[in-house]
Amino acid sequence: MLQTEAFGVSRKAGRGRHHMDAVLGVGMIEGVFGATPRAAEHRVAPVAKPFAVPLDPLADFGSWIVEFGVGAPLPAGNAVGPDRLGGKGAGLVAMARLGVPVPPGFTITTEAGRRMAAAGEAAQLPPAFEARIAEALARLEGRAGSRFGGTDAPLLLAVRSGAQASMPGMMDTVLNLGLNDRTVLALAARHGDARFAYDCYRRLIQTYAPVVLGVPGRVFDRLLDEFKDARGLLRDADLTAEDWQTLLPQFLAAVQAHTGQPFPQEPAAQLRAAILAVFRSWMNPRAVAYRALHAIPDSWGTAVTVQAMVFGNRGEDSGSGVLFTRDPSTGEPGLCGEFLANAQGEDVVSGIRDPDPLAARADDARADRSMERRLPAVYADLCAVSARLERAFGDMQDIEFTVESGRLFVLQTRSGKRSAAAAVRIAVDLADEGIISRRTAVERVDPQALDELLRPVLSPEAAPNAIATGLAASPGAATGRAVFTAEEAVRLAQAGVPVILCRPETLPDEICGMQAAVGILTARGGFTSHAATVARGLGRPCVAGARALRIEPEAGRMTIGTILVQAGDLLTIDGGSGAVLLGAAPLLTPQADGAVARLLAWTQAEGRRAEDPARIRA
Template identity: 45%
Template sequence: MAPAQCVHAQRVFHFGKGKSDGNKSMKELLGGKGANLAEMASIGLSVPPGFTVSTEACQQYQAAGQALPPGLWDEIIDALRWVEEYMGARLGDPESPLLLSVRSGAAVSMPGMMDTVLNLGLNDAVAEGLAAKSGDRFAYDSYRRFLDMFGNVVSTLSSSYAQHTPAEYTAIVASSSLVLRAPVGPSINHRYSSSLPWFDASARRRLLRFCGRVMDIPHALFEEKLEAMKAAKGLKNDTDLSASDLKELVGQYKDVYVEAKGEQFPSDPRKQLELAVLAVFYSWDSPRAKKYRSINQITGLRGTAVNVQCMVFGNMGNTSGTGVLFTRNPSTGEKKLYGEYLVNAQGEDVVAGIRTPEDIDTMKDNMPGAYEELVENCKILESHYKDMMDIEFTVQENRLWMLQCRTGKRTGKGAVKIAVDMVNEGLVDHNAAIKMVEPGHLDQLLHPQFENPSAYKDKVIATGLPASPGAAVGQIVFTAEDAEAWHAQGNSAILVRTETSPEDVGGMHAAAGILTARGGMTSHAAVVARGWGKCCVSGCSSIRVNDAEKAVVIGEMVLHEGEWLSLNGSTGEVILGKQPLSPPALSGDLGNFMSWVDAVRQLKVMANADTPEDALAARNNGAEGIGLCRTEHMFFASDERIKAVRQMIMAPTLELRQKALDRLLPYQRSDFEGIFRAMDGLPVTIRLLDPPLHEFLPEGNIEEIVHELCSETGSNQEEALARIEKLSEVNPMLGFRGCRLGISYPELTEMQARAIFEAAIAMTNQGVQVFPEIMVPLVGTPQELGHQVTLIRQIADKVFAAMNKTVGYKVGTMIEIPRAALVADEIAEHAEFFSFGTNDLTQMTFGYSRDDVGKFIPIYLAQGILQHDPFEVLDQRGVGELVKFGTERGRKARPNLKVGICGEHGGEPSSVAFFAKTGLDYVSCSPFRVPIARLAAAQVVL
């Protein structure tokens, strides 16, 4: 957690009565939920009164060893009295009962990752008083919900039952003083009531009591009682249970608590409140919350705020309900309310996916007055926030209450359409629209779609709700853990669940797509998948998931783990088999949007491309040139080429080596011609040969390598073995590569330079505008670069004389060795441009081998030693300082020095922003990340 930049004396902030202590600009302090509750109250919307405990208080809780800091409880009680006075009710008073909700809320939305408690304040006496006022059914439905939620969320302030693997549970039981003598089964299905079938009743009670002391009480144990009650009564829905049924369930739920905890449920409402506040603070560091922050690269937050609010009730009968909606369709961007609601239900029921809710459109018939006010509130909020909003609401006996609003998460397609439409509506200007779209949204739009949707119509085996658009193809898995494991092995997985929960977040992120049997368009699966641009089909009621058998039943068909499935998240179709995909294109709204982006940004965006096909894709995505063309990749394009390379490597004499290079020359020239043609009128930066020569040798054991080399090059066995031994290196990435090859074998640089200049003149003769830039790799001293520049210019003069024509060109270098950045002024005397190779610069600055970091980087990230993988997100403090220093030194010696970067960081948004601020001229990234870099470069200007 980041240290507080400013400590506020006030830690508890009120909202309600048409005014509030906070506003929407205070997200860092009040969290997104608290800031927006304060804002809605201030602009006059119907918001149940309450108060927000700040994120700084969460920091103080952490610093106090996970305890409330001194004085905070007194401040909370003062705020509680303010709410009681406003409502004319009191917490714990059976005659005038006040019930509360306690919710988390960080500065950045993290849907479902932290904890919520509803109906807090109930005990036996309060439930009786509530029943006298509002009816038995409502009172005891609320009470049993509270017992379930409190037991699952608050009971121990420890890690959730669902976070542990079966192996960890076995270890917990085996190592405790409560070792069970009954045999422990091979796995624990922690979501269902059959989770402990191999224990007898006594052993099961002892295990549950032990687990209840070290972790939260699993929701499944309460759900077991509910399902058993419905089955005994022959009922399908929770709403069909009678008041007496619900009262009986309350007793059973309290028994679950005693069985698991070994103590009675806390009946003191103030104690309940204290425990709930502590639980929300604790949930900030829950495994699922930390994983979500890691996946989404959320860092630097102070913690979570706690929002305590007067309860309003959607479970008071058919004139009450609860819902979630977006002011526009978050998947497509269409200007139409998009959401769902449930009659006679409470807030968490909609997003939990336990019941499939109704479309928001039907509310206009069922609750016309509340619906009309809701529509008006949506207009007010969009106009006020100037963005698409995500809204939670409750209707209590036909009165509308606004419970939350926030900027709505959306897909890439939705984001671009909403931005363009709002400009057309006059709601925002171009600059505001550019800031509304995240770089990750464009990444989603560049994902493949199905090649021919009409071709698979006979393979559609089920249809659910189109919860998050796009196409996904993968093999079926049934657990989040398996999805992560398959992804780690390079396999594409479709995660199939009855419904997802926050504990599944890692597997949801790893999966190519998500399919659920239950849940609506605003369920947990749908909201999280849309935020990531992950294809999701939810509420597919025709499927039955059998986790134990790792099978899903669809009609008469049974599919097992590992079978191929395709999902169309735009239509909700579930398709049998592996359907072909095709790449997307920049057009329509996206084309308009990107024209606004390009008008704002100052940093040029180029692409890394090694073939004419790559170059064309880069140009279609808006690249302004090629910033890195790796010549060595061309050598692997055919057997003839790689054989010629190997002959060059194995040649014992200059004469034989030159002969092999002469064979390579036309291949190189032809490739350069294709790239120049594709990039007509734009610069092309070509890097001379960089990798160690051993990378061009065959793979296999030594006998196989020798045999293949002898047959390809005509060498005998002794010559081949001797040459292999000479090429072998202890640390090849720091060895005989880059400019060291060109200096040791100048004929290699000569051949590549000749191919470039001959191709440039040939294309010029065909009317193509060419701007070649030759880049010398792995330079560490000015002498190295000077040697190669002299050689290249000599070849240029010879080619120009022979072909009786000249072309303009530049010679520069990659800055990828830290020493080169430190002596950049000396190197700039020979270089007309610098291109920072941030992949190798990161490798050499950290002393990390890119090929081996996978062994320890995950540990570093998990323990907070590193905030990001430095090969994905630029290390601005270290590597970034070298980039700044090298740029300043280089331009001091050569003021018109062109400077860019060509590592993978060139397409990472935060890194692009850093390069723009540092004053670089361009970034170069993969062709498919070019639009992302263009947007990031524009946003840093605004």
């Protein structure tokens, strides 16, 4: 049983800016949903040292669980802010109240998260709290019409983290909980699709074993790659049910070899261990490093959301995607995002597969593979939901969604990370559209972030010399020495050497290397990949998904056709155009555009109004 309460410092710092009210029945949602994440991160209180107090044996564990979804009781408005439910949990409650289709579930609050963090690796769920979780799960089963661990209609669960401030990819997630050697057969029978069922089972092992059991994820990646190579297969989606049935025993044997124990077959034990592991991930090294970079207090803790799975890997009329309601690099209005058919969400954000576009643009050769062409009715629903969420939350939204057999579900909405240029244009446009006031627009843009608007860009005369082109994922241009590992990026940066971090795709563990680099280049991944999202949050130029590149980190080199780039060679990247160039290319300092001038004028006007004696007396 837990013995201490962790990080007991006051949460008042930031509560005013991170309080939900609008969609929950009071007014407009502020804070995490109503300000740009970069601005919020610069204003939070400094990291405080933890202290511990005894756990109250009469604690009301029921108050630590908030349910959401169709048929769930509606919690009181003051009990569902991001400071208590995390951004993910608060967003799910708000969306459910708006009538947006969200899979049902429940969120365990940050209060529980702080106590878990205080207990560290020894943390266990108190029996009384486990009983409350079991009660919430039973109600979820009733709403979902299926039973967790059942052999007729098995309910599968996702366990996700959710902090008050956005920390993309820094904490852990476990998907497809509840599968074992018995329930996988039931899932196959229920859907009439053995391939789908075994694909879900391998996904459970691939997330649960690294997060909960400490088995390196590369163990399963290597087994899968070797299997595909031996059969001449290119994509995971090319594997048949029989292929997965052949490969799964190898996955299970790898777990036994690394842990000395078989993969857990009891669904309740899987769920208990997953909840604890996700709580513990608040203190994993990459999460701690990310919070230090963004001045997010350790004292906040994370919430954990337990949610019914919806499946983007059911077939070609299913899929997963991520979108921004406006371009996070430029601020241009319109949906900007990516979609992968027959895939679960992690396939999109991890960058391991190149996604397809949402909209069918005439100038995009991938238009026929777009979601708009493949699933036009669902795409129309998504556009309507996205517009509704942006207006309700009063800010550009970063939305994760899944389509299961032609039906749309929204898994998360939050204020999207954006470049400084995008922050200015979005704030001005939202004010022009009447969604926010001019005063709010001024408050949305962090003055420190305005410095990024003067970040260099590639001279037009240099663009024809590009050796490769990728996605323009985060604006600005940078020149530096090519490095191929996060560790080398940190080492050289500490010596004062500017570096470009070149990776096949970035991993959350590489956050320190991304911070150290002056620019980021990846061969795989899209506009919503981990590399792109984190680069925008850090203010780093990024070119993602440069498919012509063959990056070999172990060898310290990359090739583009016959061109060889080795560690230490000079590179220039332009995150505004997606260009990659050899050597130091000429850069220009951009001029402030009309949106900046308008925002500065509003800033001066607001300053004069604030100094008006009549306003002061009021």
